[in-house]
Amino acid sequence: EDQVTQSPEALRLQEGESSSLNCSYTVSGLRGLFWYRQDPGKGPEFLFTLYSAGEEKEKERLKATLTKKESFLHITAPKPEDSATYLCAVQPFRFSGNTGKLIFGQGTTLQVKP
């Protein structure tokens, strides 16, 4: 069964304190792994897509990496405005036909204090 687990569930950082969020996944075939940011009361906002092990993508203070079993979202010198819930999702590959549906983890809620 396809499954995504994120850890930790919640993370508190001081401004400038770098850290990483983990996304472990089990999927029979991976078409892509996605990271989204979600602010309270809003819909998820797209951050990155990763397709193959070893791939890395960066955007401002965020860097996403991918291995065959997990992905990391590294946050360098975070600011209070980085506070949000970060969601990881996998898009399974199926020989029988693909729908593009995303399977999400439960998210990591990040709080960055000034």
Added chain:
Amino acid sequence: GAGVSQTPSNKVTEKGKYVELRCDPISGHTALYWYRQSLGQGPEFLIYFQGTGAADDSGLPNDRFFAVRPEGSVSTLKIQRTERGDSAVYLCASSQRDFATGTQYFGPGTRLLVL
């Protein structure tokens, strides 16, 4: 340009009532998805449309849930005989091309509360 829009933003209804939730995708996006998000959880897939047809409805929890996209643009999620367990945020997403290459962009969601 304009993003995905959803109406209403909030909906309060009584147990047993019928509700309709609307999604207006990004112009030109052919693929449309519905997800449901419970408090503290990630979104859960409900249904996927490619054009006018539902290509995958495997996530619909039961036959009280139904969705349509008659002209390949706006979609409506319909819930009959609502139950308290249906309370959640219903999210819509659209993507520019088919599932293989399109990033899914989400709307703000409709918060449904069933009393």
